[in-house]
Amino acid sequence: MIRVTGLTKRFDGATAVNSLDFEVERGEVLALVGTSGCGKSTTLRMLNRLIEPDEGRIEIDGRDAREVSPDALRRGIGYVIQGVGLFPHWTVAQNIGTVPRLLRWDRGRVRARVEELLDLFGLEASEYADKYPSELSGGQQQRVGVARAMAAEPAMLLMDEPFGALDPVTRGRLQDEFTAIRQRRGITAILVTHDMDEAFRLADRIAVMDAGRILQIDTPERLLRGPREGFVRQFVGLDDRALRILSLHRVSELSRPAADAPAPAQWVAPGDTLREAASRLIWEAGDSLAVVENGRVTAEIHAADIWRIGARGEA
């Protein structure tokens, strides 16, 4: 658990981070979003003491971060650097094994962990473990960057645009991988991004920053339904908020009982988002859709229920 109070950093008199207060619970992912230069990276870098705050207090699992030596602190916190920053003279395996080796894990354990992580991120160990970063594509490098941060099973991850600078398809796949890993392992993380969609997809709560301040910190749904006037409203974007709200919900939340039958031509799975269901309903011009599992209809979902979720007021 992280608790930050009054965190402030100035560079040459200019305030980069201005009196931040927030908490991140165990198992929670908090997204920091905002325009370039609003202080996101500076905030992360204070959390692992790459820079020291001018004011304020950082508590990690109840301990003041200043009481821990910076190197020890950093070994316990996974850090994904903006711009990846793999060590170019080390292989993928050596890169991922950096922190475990610092923690003096024995060779076999490091090797096993590296293979496990490569597997987790969809990189064949036999093919990629001994490659150098320059032999990887940008997306593969970013995966290795995230794997390296997770290697020593840190209690907490700081991720600075971990999926930045990628095409939408690869980005989407990495986001899915992240979600899957999260469901299997549980991850406590602060995720920096300037992509609002990424924040909606991955985070439990979102902090919208501007000019060094947090303007609003809320769950995705509450941020969409009640954004504060001004910058937050503009940044969150209201044009398709109904659809964005739908994408936060799953079909299973609204399924109604239906008779067992073989799958029809158009259907949805219980794990699909309401947004996908809505899109299919609009396409079919229908008012209900079959919910299918393992090729059999198990339930159905009604358009009217979906519209109600997307409408104002509901929370």
Place this chain on the structure above:
Amino acid sequence: MSRGALALLVALALFAALVLWPGLMTPLLRLVAEPGQALLYDRQPIRVLVAWHLALVGAAGVVASVVGMTLGVLVTRPRGAEFMTLARMASNLGQTFPPIAVLAVAVPLLGFGFEPTFLALCAYGLLPVFENTVAGLRGVPAPVREAARGMGLACSARLWRVELPLAAPVILTGLRLSTVVNIGTATIGSTVGAVGLGEVIIAGLQSGNTAFVLQGALLVALMAICADLALRGLERRMSRAG
């Protein structure tokens, strides 16, 4: 075998042949010699001159590298930044102050022979090593440096395991420049009595014997070419590992 390695092998073989059997050069030297003049320098065996020349350049190279790299590392540490201008001035001075002037100053203090020449070469070879160490360390990409810090590598581990290995090819270039230049510069040591290949050239100049000058110059040039090729090969190998 790569082309670089092949060129090095040829250059080394040629150099070794001309050192061990100086007579091989006579047909060439005959072209420039006046009738009746000696063709081959014979006051000292060439082997001995080459050995001293190498010792001089090598010893100066070791000192210039150690000092240059240490200075380069120090001024790129956060606490050493303020010494940057000072170190740069000192190493610049070493390079801009002509070695011959260093000799003139050093001889009264150190006497004739090896020592003043050694000092002049140390001073002259310092700058390329220092500048390239600084450039190499500064060239380590910021995200890589940040990653090393962010992963919790201690100061010394960051230097030895990340920064220096990544800067090595650039530092080695500085070392190569320094060595190659000093192989040539070391010839002036013979004006103050340092044993080396300069002796052959100077003897030629003093007695108007062009054959001697050519012999000495060829050997020095070949030695420089060998050093250049060898260190280039090393550089390539290092940057490939990265």
